[in-house]
Amino acid sequence: MTKQEKNHNFYKPPSFAEKILQIMLSISEKEGLSGDFEEIYNDYVEEKSKARAWIWYWAQILAYFPRYISNSVYWSFQMFRNYLRIFIRNLKKHKGYSFINIAGLAIGMTCCVIAMLFVQDELSYDKFHEKKDQTYRVVTEVDIIEGQKQKTTLTKPWLAQALIEEFPEVMDAVRIGTQNRIVMSYGEKRFNENPWYVDQSFFDIFTFPLIKGNRESALDQPFTAVVTEKFAQKYFGTDDPIGKVITKDYQNDIKITGVLKEIPHNSHLQFDILISYESLKSIYNEWLYKNKYVVTYVFFGKNASIEDVKAKFHDFTKRHWGERRAKRFRYYLQPLTSIHLYSDVGVELGKTSDISYSYSYSIIAFIVLIIACINFMNLSTARASRRFREVGLRKVVGAKRIQLIRQFTGESILMALFALLVAILISIVILPYFNMLTGKHLVINFQVNWILFGGLFLLTLVVGIISGTYPALFLSAFRPVDVLKSYQPSSTKGTNVRKGLVLFQFAASLFFIVSTLVIMKQTNFMKTKDLGFDKKNVVTINVWKDKTLMKRMDIIEGEIMKNPDIVDMTAYNTEPGLGLGFGSSYQCEGFPEDQKIDMYIFFVRYDFFDFHGIDITKGRSFSREIISDQERALIINETAAKRIGWENPLGKRIIDKHEEIDGRVIGVVKDFHHSSLREEIKPCIFQWAPEYLSYFAVKIKSGRINETVKFLEEKWKEFSPNQIFHYSFLEEAIDSYYRKDKTMGLVFRLSSLLSIILACLGLFGLAMFTAEQRTKEIGIRKVLGASVPNIVFFLSKEFTKWVLLANIIAWPTAYFAMNKWLQNFAYRINIGIWTFILSAILALVISLLTVSSQSIKAALADPVKSLRYE
Amino acid sequence: MYALSRSEEEILLTVWDLKDEAYLVAIRKRINKVLEKKLTIGAIHIPLTRLEKAGIVESHFGEATPKRGGRRKRIYTITKLGIELLKKYKQKQDTLWSNFSEEFLL
Numbered sequence: 016m017t018k019q020e021k022n023h024n025f026y027k028p029p030s031f032a033e034k035i036l037q038i039m040l041s042i043s044e045k046e047g048l049s050g051d052f053e054e055i056y057n058d059y060v061e062e063k064s065k066a067r068a069w070i071w072y073w074a075q076i077l078a079y080f081p082r083y084i085s086n087s088v089y090w091s092f093q094m095f096r097n098y099l100r101i102f103i104r105n106l107k108k109h110k111g112y113s114f115i116n117i118a119g120l121a122i123g124m125t126c127c128v129i130a131m132l133f134v135q136d137e138l139s140y141d142k143f144h145e146k147k148d149q150t151y152r153v154v155t156e157v158d159i160i161e162g163q164k165q166k167t168t169l170t171k172p173w174l175a176q177a178l179i180e181e182f183p184e185v186m187d188a189v190r191i192g193t194q195n196r197i198v199m200s201y202g203e204k205r206f207n208e209n210p211w212y213v214d215q216s217f218f219d220i221f222t223f224p225l226i227k228g229n230r231e232s233a234l235d236q237p238f239t240a241v242v243t244e245k246f247a248q249k250y251f252g253t254d255d256p257i258g259k260v261i262t263k264d265y266q267n268d269i270k271i272t273g274v275l276k277e278i279p280h281n282s283h284l285q286f287d288i289l290i291s292y293e294s295l296k297s298i299y300n301e302w303l304y305k306n307k308y309v310v311t312y313v314f315f316g317k318n319a320s321i322e323d324v325k326a327k328f329h330d331f332t333k334r335h336w337g338e339r340r341a342k343r344f345r346y347y348l349q350p351l352t353s354i355h356l357y358s359d360v361g362v363e364l365g366k367t368s369d370i371s372y373s374y375s376y377s378i379i380a381f382i383v384l385i386i387a388c389i390n391f392m393n394l395s396t397a398r399a400s401r402r403f404r405e406v407g408l409r410k411v412v413g414a415k416r417i418q419l420i421r422q423f424t425g426e427s428i429l430m431a432l433f434a435l436l437v438a439i440l441i442s443i444v445i446l447p448y449f450n451m452l453t454g455k456h457l458v459i460n461f462q463v464n465w466i467l468f469g470g471l472f473l474l475t476l477v478v479g480i481i482s483g484t485y486p487a488l489f490l491s492a493f494r495p496v497d498v499l500k501s502y503q504p505s506s507t508k509g510t511n512v513r514k515g516l517v518l519f520q521f522a523a524s525l526f527f528i529v530s531t532l533v534i535m536k537q538t539n540f541m542k543t544k545d546l547g548f549d550k551k552n553v554v555t556i557n558v559w560k561d562k563t564l565m566k567r568m569d570i571i572e573g574e575i576m577k578n579p580d581i582v583d584m585t586a587y588n589t590e591p592g593l594g595l596g597f598g599s600s601y602q603c604e605g606f607p608e609d610q611k612i613d614m615y616i617f618f619v620r621y622d623f624f625d626f627h628g629i630d631i632t633k634g635r636s637f638s639r640e641i642i643s644d645q646e647r648a649l650i651i652n653e654t655a656a657k658r659i660g661w662e663n664p665l666g667k668r669i670i671d672k673h674e675e676i677d678g679r680v681i682g683v684v685k686d687f688h689h690s691s692l693r694e695e696i697k698p699c700i701f702q703w704a705p706e707y708l709s710y711f712a713v714k715i716k717s718g719r720i721n722e723t724v725k726f727l728e729e730k731w732k733e734f735s736p737n738q739i740f741h742y743s744f745l746e747e748a749i750d751s752y753y754r755k756d757k758t759m760g761l762v763f764r765l766s767s768l769l770s771i772i773l774a775c776l777g778l779f780g781l782a783m784f785t786a787e788q789r790t791k792e793i794g795i796r797k798v799l800g801a802s803v804p805n806i807v808f809f810l811s812k813e814f815t816k817w818v819l820l821a822n823i824i825a826w827p828t829a830y831f832a833m834n835k836w837l838q839n840f841a842y843r844i845n846i847g848i849w850t851f852i853l854s855a856i857l858a859l860v861i862s863l864l865t866v867s868s869q870s871i872k873a874a875l876a877d878p879v880k881s882l883r884y885e
Numbered sequence: 886m887y888a889l890s891r892s893e894e895e896i897l898l899t900v901w902d903l904k905d906e907a908y909l910v911a912i913r914k915r916i917n918k919v920l921e922k923k924l925t926i927g928a929i930h931i932p933l934t935r936l937e938k939a940g941i942v943e944s945h946f947g948e949a950t951p952k953r954g955g956r957r958k959r960i961y962t963i964t965k966l967g968i969e970l971l972k973k974y975k976q977k978q979d980t981l982w983s984n985f986s987e988e989f990l991l
Contacts, residue, residue, distance in 0.1 A: 047959030051909040
């Protein structure tokens with residue numbers, strides 16, 4: 016080696032350009048050519064200059080670049096066209112498969128879309144308020160009786176002002192007082208409304224935009240009101256509502272000073288008319304104005320510590336309520352945005368929901384989606400493994416593994432995307448029905464729901480990639496020579512995974528079936544359970560607005576009983592089956608002072624028990640003839656009798672702690688379900704107290720309901736011309752108590768239906784696949800003398816095993832979940848082993864039917880045909 | 886018979902000339918020098934690839950030098966088929982050229 020060579024300098028070409036060169040060169044050319052480039056580069060450096068060399072190098076690469084791009088685009092387009100053609104051919108050739116695959120995934124995705132829309136809507140409640148994070152509602156918690164707390168949103172009206180004055184953190188507060196079923200009239204138009212009375216600060220705290228009127232001063236003056244667009248439309252039509260005067264209760268004239276934009280449906284505050292709070296000063300007497308309960312919302316400063324405020328609440332309570340009452344009296348703060356989902360408070364301004372619905376819906380949707388994805392992957396892989404010949408040929412022609420993966424994943428992604436498209440279409444179609452069912456206002460809006468659809472899109476990609484990669488890897492592992500020599504790769508490799516997935520699918524389906532059966536049984540139980548009183552054809556009429564009606568009850572009774580369709584009539588203050596009366600603790604004769612018993616009182620008319628067919632078990636019912644029965648006589652239910660523990664309750668005295676109720680027991684009445692079946696029967700007292708009644712109950716001959724209700728309405732116009740006739744059917748009202756459970760039942764029924772359909776689709780596909788794969792085996796078996804039933808049995812056996820195994824997983828989970836759900840009900844069914852056995856049989860029969868349709872087809876095939884080819 | 890283009894002919898002859906040193910850079914250098922051309926790499930490489938596909942030349946890897954960043958040279962050699970082809974070409978060319986040279990010399 017000469018000295019010169021040793022000292023030879025090596026110049027490295029620009030590294031970025033070199034990298035591009037490496038990418039553009041094909042593998043076989045890479046080494047030789049890049050070496051050549053480097054050598055020439057070095058020559059240039061030595062002969063000319065580094066800069067010249069650099070320019071040359073880059074120029075070489077840039078000059079080739081357009082060619083390279085157009086070349087690769089051209090060829091990938093050619094390949095893509097080929098892939099697409101093969102894909103479409105395959106789709107067409109196996110229509111059944113394609114349909115099952117796409118439909119299955121689409122169904123799963125639809126569930127997901129709807130559930131997510133639901134959850135998103137639930138979570139969006141009250142988020143539109145600009146000051147949502149600083150706004151809280153004050154909740155009062157009271158210990159009514161030992162160990163029994165009651166939470167309520169109701170607070171005294173002075174609270175708002177006191178909070179602003181005594182807590183520097185509180186910036187503002189608003190009171191909302193409500194009145195129900197108030198007659199509002201404008202000219203000839205007369206409707207029942209539920210007006211809210213609010214402070215002007217309502218508009219500072221909440222973000223409800225006004226279309227017309229001055230936001231700053233709309234509710235400054237007494238007898239001014241802000242109404243919604245809908246309300247304005249109802250009363251004033253197309254006229255400008257500003258300045259119009261409507262009359263409330265035939266007494267007060269109220270001027271409209273503003274029009275609100277429609278209240279968003281995802282607001283827990285729902286109202287039609289807001290009247291200035293000051294108006295109450297003239298509407299109520301002074302005591303009522305100061306004491307009538309309101310709901311209070313407070314608005315905190317930006318950096319206020321809510322914890323500090325909470326800590327100071329106890330002292331605050333002590334100051335205002337006194338030491339003794341503060342012990343059983345607490346204030347809480349509820350964040351505005353958590354009211355809809357987390358509130359567990361007794362009196363709410365509107366309907367609230369529960370986060371558990373969001374959870375259960377999303378879990379269900381997620382399970383169904385997983386089943387659908389599994390299906391998709393199962394079928395795609397099964398399907399793809401039949402294309403070994405194509406893969407073999409491609410490999411021979413020079414396809415690289417990455418190309419195969421690209422092809423197969425591309426195909427499944429395309430399928431999955433198609434399914435997504437179908438899912439969106441289905442969702443759009445069925446959303447209105449879902450809204451009807453749940454009372455929601457869900458709409459698909461890609462701008463708002465972009466996270467959801469982005470997520471689904473990603474999921475589609477992932478599902479596509481997984482279900483494409485597996486067969487690509489699996490198939491590209493074969494030696495093309497073997498594949499092309501008409502050798503059939505036994506695909507036992509994938510079958511175990513696939514069967515495991517089938518196992519999971521059926522376990523999930525079984526879980527849904529068991530749950531559905533349990534929920535159906537429970538709802539049916541609640542529907543058919545004898546509540547202990549007669550509720551058929553009973554119409555209740557709310558009369559508490561017009562006290563004179565109650566006083567005239569005997570006259571009214573005489574008047575309407577003339578109608579032969581009216582069978583009977585009574586009155587009470589609490590409709591039976593729809594809740595408890597007032598709770599209090601009672602001192603019972605013969606027991607020490609400190610052994611008061613908590614009981615609930617119902618005010619009724621003397622004929623209440625007769626009317627509802629409730630039996631008196633001891634003593635007698637109230638009698639119209641005995642005047643002293645009014646208010647002096649008490650009837651208790653069996654639970655109360657048991658709880659108090661008198662040997663003979665008749666004639667015993669009961670006094671409540673405020674000594675407002677004081678009387679002697681004249682009878683014991685059979686227990687009836689005063690509330691929903693979720694709750695246990697409590698000890699109850701019944702008193703004949705004509706003063707306190709607020710409902711008329713009328714029993715109508717069946718088949719004459721509509722005419723008679725019309726008759727009652729006519730009559731009511733005479734009895735109480737100022738009030739609007741308001742009635743409801745007792746049975747319907749009680750049924751609506753279980754609406755949530757019914758909706759839940761329906762959701763479960765739907766999901767079990769969907770999951771079993773999906774699982775069966777998957778099973779069907781797999782059965783089809785195995786039957787096809789084993790064509791030859793079946794042919795040989797037939798030739799050797801196997802009968803058709805033999806073969807059907809032999810093909811179905813496998814799947815049956817897996818479906819049966821699925822029970823082992825599904826039973827305990829379903830039992831656990833359903834047992835937990837049933838704990839909500841004081842009166843509930845036993846789950847019973849039969850529910851499980853029935854679901855198992857159901858799943859088995861359905862799966863056998865699915866599999867056997869394919870098995871029979873395979874078994875009936877002519878063995879000559881299946882053995883001939885090759 | 887494969888129809889050689891002019892540049893292919895030049896390249897082939899250079900490959901023959903350079904023997905064991907017939908790799909792209911050397912071929913290019915020599916052609917550019919002898920024929921006073923400024924051919925790019927592609928102008929050599931593409932005909933070479935074509936010739937290789939047609940079985941007129943074949944290639945193998947030679948040694949690596951530091952100047953090449955440690956990469957091996959791709960050395961081209963003419964196959965038997967290529968030699969046959971060259972021979973035939975020479976014959977035809979000579980026939981064509983012979984008259985010219987005779988008259989020119991006269």
